Amino acid sequence: MIEIRGLTKVYGRTQTPAVNKLDLEINDGEIMGFAGLNGAGKTTTIRLISGIIFPSGGNVLVNGKDIVKNKIDASKNIGWVPELPNFEPNSKPVPLLKYYAGFYGLKGSEVEDKIEKLLKRFHIWDARTKKLKDYSQGMKKRFSIAAAMIGDPQNYLFDETLNGLDPEGVRNMRDFMIQLKKDGKSVFLSSHILSELENVADRIAIIRKGQLIKVLERGELSTLGTTVIRVRIQNMDNGAMNILEKYGRVESYGDSLIVRDISISAEEAPRVNRELNQNDYNVPYFEITGEDLEDYFIGLVGENR
Amino acid sequence: MRDFFYDFRRTFTGKFTIVMIVLIVLSSVGISYAGAVLSSSGSSGASPQATAYILPEIYQAHDGGYNFSLYAVNGYGQPVTGLDLNTNVSLLNYTINVKSVQSSVVSMANFTEKTNGQGFSYFSIGGNSSVNLVQLNYHAVYKNGLGAFQRTAELFINNNTVTFAPNTISASYKILKNSTNVLYTMKVANPSSQYLANEFVYYAAPNGTPSPTLNVYYHVSNGTSSSSLPPASISNFTLYKSISGSDHYVLTLPLTKTANLKQVSVALTNSTGTILGGNTDAFYSSVSTAAVLQALLQVPYEFLIPIIGIFSAYFYYGKDKTSGVLESVITRPVTKGRLFMSRYVGSAVTFLLALLIAIFLSDYVLLHYTGSLMSWTSFFGIVFGYTIEAIAFSGIMYILAQFVKSQGALLGIGIGLFFLLVFVWGVIVDAILYLLHTNVATSAGYSLSITLGAISPTFYPSMITSYVTGYYPPTFGITSSSTAPLFSASSLGITLTSVVAVGIVWILIPSLISFLLARSRD
Numbered sequence A: 001m002i003e004i005r006g007l008t009k010v011y012g013r014t015q016t017p018a019v020n021k022l023d024l025e026i027n028d029g030e031i032m033g034f035a036g037l038n039g040a041g042k043t044t045t046i047r048l049i050s051g052i053i054f055p056s057g058g059n060v061l062v063n064g065k066d067i068v069k070n071k072i073d074a075s076k077n078i079g080w081v082p083e084l085p086n087f088e089p090n091s092k093p094v095p096l097l098k099y100y101a102g103f104y105g106l107k108g109s110e111v112e113d114k115i116e117k118l119l120k121r122f123h124i125w126d127a128r129t130k131k132l133k134d135y136s137q138g139m140k141k142r143f144s145i146a147a148a149m150i151g152d153p154q155n156y157l158f159d160e161t162l163n164g165l166d167p168e169g170v171r172n173m174r175d176f177m178i179q180l181k182k183d184g185k186s187v188f189l190s191s192h193i194l195s196e197l198e199n200v201a202d203r204i205a206i207i208r209k210g211q212l213i214k215v216l217e218r219g220e221l222s223t224l225g226t227t228v229i230r231v232r233i234q235n236m237d238n239g240a241m242n243i244l245e246k247y248g249r250v251e252s253y254g255d256s257l258i259v260r261d262i263s264i265s266a267e268e269a270p271r272v273n274r275e276l277n278q279n280d281y282n283v284p285y286f287e288i289t290g291e292d293l294e295d296y297f298i299g300l301v302g303e304n305r
Numbered sequence B: 001m002r003d004f005f006y007d008f009r010r011t012f013t014g015k016f017t018i019v020m021i022v023l024i025v026l027s028s029v030g031i032s033y034a035g036a037v038l039s040s041s042g043s044s045g046a047s048p049q050a051t052a053y054i055l056p057e058i059y060q061a062h063d064g065g066y067n068f069s070l071y072a073v074n075g076y077g078q079p080v081t082g083l084d085l086n087t088n089v090s091l092l093n094y095t096i097n098v099k100s101v102q103s104s105v106v107s108m109a110n111f112t113e114k115t116n117g118q119g120f121s122y123f124s125i126g127g128n129s130s131v132n133l134v135q136l137n138y139h140a141v142y143k144n145g146l147g148a149f150q151r152t153a154e155l156f157i158n159n160n161t162v163t164f165a166p167n168t169i170s171a172s173y174k175i176l177k178n179s180t181n182v183l184y185t186m187k188v189a190n191p192s193s194q195y196l197a198n199e200f201v202y203y204a205a206p207n208g209t210p211s212p213t214l215n216v217y218y219h220v221s222n223g224t225s226s227s228s229l230p231p232a233s234i235s236n237f238t239l240y241k242s243i244s245g246s247d248h249y250v251l252t253l254p255l256t257k258t259a260n261l262k263q264v265s266v267a268l269t270n271s272t273g274t275i276l277g278g279n280t281d282a283f284y285s286s287v288s289t290a291a292v293l294q295a296l297l298q299v300p301y302e303f304l305i306p307i308i309g310i311f312s313a314y315f316y317y318g319k320d321k322t323s324g325v326l327e328s329v330i331t332r333p334v335t336k337g338r339l340f341m342s343r344y345v346g347s348a349v350t351f352l353l354a355l356l357i358a359i360f361l362s363d364y365v366l367l368h369y370t371g372s373l374m375s376w377t378s379f380f381g382i383v384f385g386y387t388i389e390a391i392a393f394s395g396i397m398y399i400l401a402q403f404v405k406s407q408g409a410l411l412g413i414g415i416g417l418f419f420l421l422v423f424v425w426g427v428i429v430d431a432i433l434y435l436l437h438t439n440v441a442t443s444a445g446y447s448l449s450i451t452l453g454a455i456s457p458t459f460y461p462s463m464i465t466s467y468v469t470g471y472y473p474p475t476f477g478i479t480s481s482s483t484a485p486l487f488s489a490s491s492l493g494i495t496l497t498s499v500v501a502v503g504i505v506w507i508l509i510p511s512l513i514s515f516l517l518a519r520s521r522d
Ligand SMILES: Nc1ncnc2c1ncn2[C@@H]1O[C@H](COP(=O)(O)OP(=O)(O)O)[C@@H](O)[C@H]1O
Pocket: A011, A012, A018, A036, A037, A038, A039, A040, A041, A042, A043, A044, A045
């Protein structure tokens, strides 16, 4: 379990905070998605949680242990899978994993067995005599997952791990994460593509410019993507608003409006257009559309918002 | 602290540690060995093998003629055979009074002779009663690279200046020599030992007549004077042994290292205790191993130690820190500060261990050539001096590694640091002294130049050895013939306190700074 309280990171005095007063909890047996555009602060958050960089404010508790004040105990329960694997290029996987294992007090044949199991599980056992610099990008990524698992931590941080995988890779990785979840681990998985997280995350925290703007629950995820009406009204006034509000919740962006949670079926929706016309409203644009998750996401975090 | 010890152990048993120890040990021992071999074969001046001493004697036959015998020995006191000798003999009539010195040639002759199988060359010339001075000139003779000393021997046949031979020698000759006795004694090289010289004794008598029994005495005393004259008294001398049966002897006095750099007097007496010959010299001139080692390693270490310091900090820490590879370790149960410390201590202990082994083995290599091991203070002075220099260089690199963001930049700055502190620093010091109009010939000016020089860690080894030897520039027991002034270490502020303080500063300050940075920076 990871508890994030008021977490803030300011890189340079003149820069706006990369992470700004973030509050989040990732529970045991839960996969928490972490969505945001590039530069939103996902990697920064993950590096703060893993103890690589120091927070400017707030704190992170890993299984109750503060990652700054009680680094040793907290780190025992962090498995970090970086966005770009970066290991000593001349190392070979077995000695390197052995070195990492030593920090957890693991040694002897126990470690060797564990390393063998992990390398086999991630299909790099046959390449164990090669140096890491000779690994493909995919192999490096799999090695970095094995490296995160060597200490058998309770919590995992995956930074854009699904990004760039082929469909089969994505499926394998999802199965793997779901297995972690079944084993009672907490998983924190970042992505700049919300829909990537859709099928795997129990909840998705959405971050924009370092700030947490929404945490989508599983239930909400399934209601996203329902029918909405997008409409533009030239001579917009309260009357038009009253008409639209009869059918659902209205969000207005200037003369562009979106009606969500509409109370009528998609087939009946043209009724709304007719009613507006009958009341002399000039409607140059009217669309009944099923909004997908990514539209929703962009709508939420997009630059022009 | 478990994490610290774990990572320290791994650092210390890592590949780079082994490479570094092997590099330092092999280069040091190799330099010591090569240096010792070269210096023992190419010592200053001609080798003893290529030296010839000509020991002349003239004895007068009863018929009035003069017989000449020239005995040639090499620098070991061994006879030189087949040596060409060109000599010129003049028989003179010589008068001296208050107003003038007058001499007229009675007869003159030139001889070209070769030394025989025993090293002798003989020739003779008829005499005349008016002859009272015999002058023998023998010239530099070269044969197979041998260079003989050119000498002129003048033998006065005058009751005031010439001693006739003791009666014990052949009745048919009177022996004439230009000294008070018939024994040549001198120090010669010892072919089996570089540091211990032999005593050569030649009993000048016709046709290789063996000497009577001679008692050899010796005495070691403080001082460094040498004299070809026999000592006046043997009252506190030690009897070495009695010799007889030959006309020449090479003696190895039973001297130990305690005679090093002291004067040894040798006296030869007859059986009744009359001193017949002898001389005083430094027979035991073992150079100190520390001096040899210091001379051999100084220049190579001037480069090696800073390079080792800089590169070890780079390979143990800086490379991984700047490339981000260290991050995959930092996420483990370890703190950044202790991860830094384990690398820092790992490299420092490696320097110490490598230098302990290197200097220890070099000491034993040089033992073969100098005959002595270093004192413990010299040993640890040298080891700690270079260890701390390496630590200081690594420490500066550890600090830089906290700020520099790329491997290439860190390496570049490291190499720049090397050039600055190893090559350029002296120039900067000179420039500062020049701008301050400092006269380095004064103690105060010299002290300032040393203080400025000491800002670079390259100074520390000589600071510690100055303290050990008591002088700056440090000299390990050899009187320096160089023109550099010798200052007492304490007059320049080099005391136990300052040596320890500077050492601690170099060990602690860079490490503390980089520890605090490593601990608190991203
Ligand atoms: N080391 C750094 N120094 C300065 N600014 C940084 C650093 N790392 C990230 N940033 C800035 O912080 C913000 C968040 O970056 P990041 O956490 O990498 O976002 P994400 O992973 O969501 O793409 C960006 O504006 C980025 O430029």
